[in-house]
Amino acid sequence: MAQITYREALNQALREELDRDERVFIMGEEVGYFGGAFKVTDGLLAVYGEKRVRDTPIAELTIAGAGVGAAMGGLKPIVELMTINFGLLAMDQIVNHAAKIHYMFGGRAKVPLVIRAPQGAGHQLGAQHSQSLEAYFLHCPGLLVAIPATPADAKGLLKSCIRQDNPVIFLEHESLYGVKGDVPEGEYLTPLGQASVLREGKDITIVSYSKCVYDAVAAAEALENEGVDAEVIDLRTLNPLDTATVVESVRKTGKAMVVYEGWRTGGAGAEIAAQIYEAAFDHLDAPVERVATLDTPIPYNARLEKAALPGAADIVKVAERMV
Amino acid sequence: MALEREKHIAERALLTMTETQLLDLYRRMVLIRRFEDKVAEMYSRGKITGFCHLYAGEEAVAVGAISALYDKDYVVSTYREHGHCLAKGSSPRAVMAELFGKATGLSRGHGGSMHLFDGELRFMGGYAIVGGGLPLAAGLGLAVRYKEEPQVVCCFFGDGALPQGAFHEALNMASLWKLPVIFICENNFYGMGTLVQNAICQEELYKFAEPYKMPGVRVDGMDVLAVHAATLEAAARAREGEGPSLIEAMTYRFRGHSMSDPAEYRSKREERIWQERDPIKHLRRKLIQDGRANDARLAAIDNEVAAVIDDAVKFAEESPEPALDTLGKYVYIDADGAE
Numbered sequence: 001m002a003q004i005t006y007r008e009a010l011n012q013a014l015r016e017e018l019d020r021d022e023r024v025f026i027m028g029e030e031v032g033y034f035g036g037a038f039k040v041t042d043g044l045l046a047v048y049g050e051k052r053v054r055d056t057p058i059a060e061l062t063i064a065g066a067g068v069g070a071a072m073g074g075l076k077p078i079v080e081l082m083t084i085n086f087g088l089l090a091m092d093q094i095v096n097h098a099a100k101i102h103y104m105f106g107g108r109a110k111v112p113l114v115i116r117a118p119q120g121a122g123h124q125l126g127a128q129h130s131q132s133l134e135a136y137f138l139h140c141p142g143l144l145v146a147i148p149a150t151p152a153d154a155k156g157l158l159k160s161c162i163r164q165d166n167p168v169i170f171l172e173h174e175s176l177y178g179v180k181g182d183v184p185e186g187e188y189l190t191p192l193g194q195a196s197v198l199r200e201g202k203d204i205t206i207v208s209y210s211k212c213v214y215d216a217v218a219a220a221e222a223l224e225n226e227g228v229d230a231e232v233i234d235l236r237t238l239n240p241l242d243t244a245t246v247v248e249s250v251r252k253t254g255k256a257m258v259v260y261e262g263w264r265t266g267g268a269g270a271e272i273a274a275q276i277y278e279a280a281f282d283h284l285d286a287p288v289e290r291v292a293t294l295d296t297p298i299p300y301n302a303r304l305e306k307a308a309l310p311g312a313a314d315i316v317k318v319a320e321r322m323v
Numbered sequence: 324m325a326l327e328r329e330k331h332i333a334e335r336a337l338l339t340m341t342e343t344q345l346l347d348l349y350r351r352m353v354l355i356r357r358f359e360d361k362v363a364e365m366y367s368r369g370k371i372t373g374f375c376h377l378y379a380g381e382e383a384v385a386v387g388a389i390s391a392l393y394d395k396d397y398v399v400s401t402y403r404e405h406g407h408c409l410a411k412g413s414s415p416r417a418v419m420a421e422l423f424g425k426a427t428g429l430s431r432g433h434g435g436s437m438h439l440f441d442g443e444l445r446f447m448g449g450y451a452i453v454g455g456g457l458p459l460a461a462g463l464g465l466a467v468r469y470k471e472e473p474q475v476v477c478c479f480f481g482d483g484a485l486p487q488g489a490f491h492e493a494l495n496m497a498s499l500w501k502l503p504v505i506f507i508c509e510n511n512f513y514g515m516g517t518l519v520q521n522a523i524c525q526e527e528l529y530k531f532a533e534p535y536k537m538p539g540v541r542v543d544g545m546d547v548l549a550v551h552a553a554t555l556e557a558a559a560r561a562r563e564g565e566g567p568s569l570i571e572a573m574t575y576r577f578r579g580h581s582m583s584d585p586a587e588y589r590s591k592r593e594e595r596i597w598q599e600r601d602p603i604k605h606l607r608r609k610l611i612q613d614g615r616a617n618d619a620r621l622a623a624i625d626n627e628v629a630a631v632i633d634d635a636v637k638f639a640e641e642s643p644e645p646a647l648d649t650l651g652k653y654v655y656i657d658a659d660g661a662e
Contacts (some may be wrong), residue, residue, distance in 0.1 A: 025469065051469065057499065062458040062492035069462020072447060073397075075469055077462075092489075096452050097459065105440035105448060106431030107653035141654050165656040 001184055007177040009151040010040045010116075013158040014078065016186070018048050021076060024162060027054040028063060028080030028116075037082045038118055038177055064090035064115060068098045068167075071113040076162060084119035084133050084171065091136075098167040099142030112165040114158070120173040120211055120261055121298045121309055130298035130305075132210075132261040135268050137169040138238045144168040144192060145238040149213035151181035153236055156190025164192070173211040173261075193240030197249070201231035203323050205249040207272055208259040209235040212310060216259050219315035228323050238268055246272065247279045254285040255322050259315055264292035286322050291315050328540075332556075333549035337613065340548075345606075345615055346624065348390055348547050352382040352603050353628045355406045358415060359578075361632050362405065362422060362436075366582045370640070371422045374451075375436045378406035380577035383602035384509050385410040387550025388477055388570075391558055397445045397463050397476040399456040402437035403509075403576075404449035407479055411446040413439070415635040425642035432645040433653060445474075453514075454487030456480060457506070461493045464502030464567070475503040475561040477554070483514025485523050485531065494535040494569070503561035505554060506569045509544065515580045516588040529571035537567050544572030545602040548609075575600070 004012070017024050026041060032055040035042035045053040056063045060081060067079040081087040087094070094115065101109050121130035137145045144166050148154040154172065161168040198213065199220050208216040213234045220230035231249050235242060250256045256276050258269035273288040291310045299305050337345070359379040365371045378385065385406040389398060400407040408418055413429060421428025422436050429439050437451040447463060450456045460478035467474045484490050485508065497504045508528050512519055520526045532539020538560070542549045550572055557568035575597035579586035586594075610616040 057492075057495060059492035059496060061489055062461060062496050065455075065458020065489065065493070066462035066465055066496060069399075069447075069459035069464075070466045070469070071462070072459065073463045073466025073470075075466045092452055092455060093458055097450065097455060101448070102656065103653045104430060104434045104438040105442075106429070106433045108430065108442055109440055109448065110656060144655070 001182040003180050004151060004183050005177065006151045006154045006172070006179050006181070007038065007040055009155040009183045010158055010172065011042060011044070012183070013155040014041065014044060015047070017159055017162045018044070018052060023074065023076045024078065025052040025054065025075060026078045026080065027056055027067065029056055029058055029082045031055060031080050036080065038174065040177070041080065060086050060089035061093055064093035065097065067113045067115065068093055068101070068111055071111045072101070072109060076112050078114045078116060078162060081115060081117040083129060084117040085129055085131050087115070087117050087133070094137070094143070094169070095140050099140050102166070103142060110165050111167045113167045114161045114170055115168065116170045116172065118172045118174045120175055121293070121305060122175045124300055124302055124305060126300045127297035132293065134171055134238055135262050135266060138268050138271065142167065143239065145171065146192065146236070147171045147210045147238055148236060149176070149210050149234050151179065152183045152188070153190050153196070155183050156188050157192070157236060160189045160192055171210065175211050190236065192237050193242055194236065195242035195245040196234045196236055197231065197245065198234050199230065199232040201229040201253065203229045203253055204255040204257065204319055205231045205233065205246070205253045206257050206259060206315065207233045207235065207246055209238065210261060212259045212261055215310065215312045215315060218312040219319065222312065222316050223319055226320070228319060230319065241272070241275070243275050243279060246276060250276055250280045251283045254283055256284070257289040257291060257315065257318060257322065259291045259310055261293055261309065263295050264290055265295050267292050289318050289322060291318055330543065330549060332552040333543070333546050336548040336552045337609065342615055345610060346620070348386055348551070349603070349606055349610065349616070349621065350624050350628065351386045351390070351410055352547060352606065353625055354415065354631065355382045355385065355409050356603055357628050357632045358405060358409060358418070358635070361636060363578070363582065365422070365636065371436065373435050374402070375422070375582045376403040376580065377576070377578045377582070378403055380597065380601070381509055381511060381544065381574045382406055383547035384507065384544045384550050384572040384574050385479070387547040388505070388507055388554040391551045391554035392475065392477055395445060396474050396558070397447050399447045399460040399463065399476060399478045400449045401456060401480055402449055402451040403481070404439055405436070408439045408441060408446050408449070411441065411444050413441045413444060413446060415631055416638040419635040419639040420642050423639040423642070424644070425639055426645040427638070427642040431649065454480060454484040454489035457484065457489045457493035460504050460506070461497045461502055464497060464504040465500065467503055468500070473562055475505060475558050477505045477507060479507050479509060481514060482508060482510040482512070482519050482528060483522070484508070485528055494531070494537070494567070497567040498535045498537050501564060501566035504567040505557040505561060506567060507554070508569065508571045509574055510571050511574050511576045513580070513588070516584070529569055532569035537569055539569040539571070541571045541573060544574030545600045545605055547602060547606055
């Protein structure tokens with residue numbers, strides 16, 4: 001198996017799906033000649049041409065809306081929003097249109113659209129470039145939300161998303177693009193709605209997704225030295241949400257913590273905690289904890305930014321209190 | 324004057340159309356008017372609920388434009404879309420049933436008055452966010468170009484959509500990529516209760532075409548032939564790969580913004596002036612004057628339409644409610660394509 005980066009894994013998935021299905025095309029700001037703001041689409045224009053790798057004007061609402069229309073017209077668009085922060089300009093087309101069309105037309109229309117967007121903090125980009133907004137999309141019925149942590153899942157999930165018929169928000173973390181991992185060559189699909197247990201343990205369940213998965217694994221290793229055996233679960237998709245895997249783990253450990261980079265209040269962690277309470281209340285020996293971003297906009301200053309974000313040390317501290 | 328030129332083209336259309344075509348225009352307009360009158364009646368009887376925006380008075384725009392298209396051309400519409408949907412050929416039964424919220428409705432009772440959809444006829448939906456349909460129309464145009472098909476996309480919206488970003492973004496994108504889209508602005512002078520000149524700095528709306536480098540025309544939206552002729556021209560251009568056009572159709576809604584709006588912001592005098600320009604009476608007079616139809620023939624159509632509407636109401640009333648277990652259906656599509 002080849003060791004490639006998260007970025008390369010996404011690029012590989014895009015190439016394979018462009019090869020596989022004539023209806024698949026990419027559109028977004030700077031996806032063509034620039035090669036993608038984060039270089040995910042690098043090299044694709046030269047191979048597939050302007051028809052299938054289409055640079056757009058800066059007009060997020062209409063980029064997303066044209067994606068919806070093209071999907072209704074029989075294509076399989078992959079829309080790249082340069083970052084999720086800019087994606088807020090497209091919320092009308094995502095929430096009022098993409099998410100509603102299948103339902104409000106009684107199942108008679110479909111929108112097979114993948115919207116890819118980088119998100120996340122950690123690069124001192126300030127309040128308007130550092131948000132993690134997965135909860136906004138998780139809240140809306142009709143949208144799938146995929147949020148891979150590993151290069152293999154980046155590839156496998158993207159391919160699965162492109163092949164199904166619902167609108168999907170596919171969130172990539174900006175800090176992960178350079179992360180390397182084993183990625184199967186050729187056909188490799190990660191099923192939607194199946195969490196992955198990255199580390200088995202019996203004392204506490206750490207549920208996470210995206211970049212925080214790495215902090216969770218680092219924290220679990222540190223906890224091991226203290227004699228605490230932590231189980232780490234990477235959800236991989238938030239909708240569908242694999243509650244079964246989480247609940248099974250909590251039944252075993254009796255303790256659960258959710259770690260995520262969205263804001264603590266109203267974040268995906270609140271939903272996951274609620275589902276744990278509903279399904280495994282009798283198995284819990286302690287309240288479910290949330291380790292997340294402080295409820296402030298993300299500051300520029302490096303020390304402040306780091307302090308706002310959840311990290312391995314925060315996870316260890318909370319885990320020590322719980323066990 | 325843009326309107327003068329369009330008038331001449333409309334006169335020419337009258338001369339070149341066959342009697343069958345002309346009577347079909349008349350029939351479709353009467354169908355929409357009687358349908359909307361019946362909807363108002365059913366609404367006041369509580370059979371139809373929710374928001375309901377009637378198209379009475381504007382029939383010449385939908386019928387004029389859609390009659391200039393081929394069956395496989397796409398139509399995108401707004402929340403005032405009963406007229407466009409019927410003009411595209413949807414069954415009055417299925418439209419009425421949707422308004423009644425019944426399982427036999429176009430959207431199986433999940434959509435309602437504002438969300439009709441008829442994929443087979445390429446009526447691509449009514450959208451209830453002002454300006455929301457324009458980006459979709461651009462995307463459909465992109466799909467048509469991508470697949471190298473000969474179709475065009477006809478996108479209707481009101482004057483209220485002009486100040487929205489979606490209008491400007493979509494026109495820019497459609498023009499930039501020469502997409503086969505006909506943008507038809509139904510200027511009925513009011514966005515809800517706000518006059519166009521109180522909402523838009525440029526009240527000659529067709530002039531927005533110029534900065535987006537596409538043809539823009541203002542037509543008499545009470546004259547079905549004028550709208551038809553302008554749409555034919557725009558469609559031909561789009562099919563040739565020359566890109567989008569903007570048509571501003573000057574029209575008037577005979578009722579309020581929605582069923583709950585008595586339209587007190589308009590004067591009775593103004594309403595009377597426009598009632599006198601009723602597009603159906605206008606066509607009727609023209610057909611008789613030119614000897615293309617007689618009273619008896621037109622009355623026969625009126626009667627035939629009345630029966631169709633009665634049948635639609637009967638069908639809607641007798642249709643079942645959607646089963647409760649369809650509540651959670653159609654949210655997602657399973658991997659195997661199931662609901």
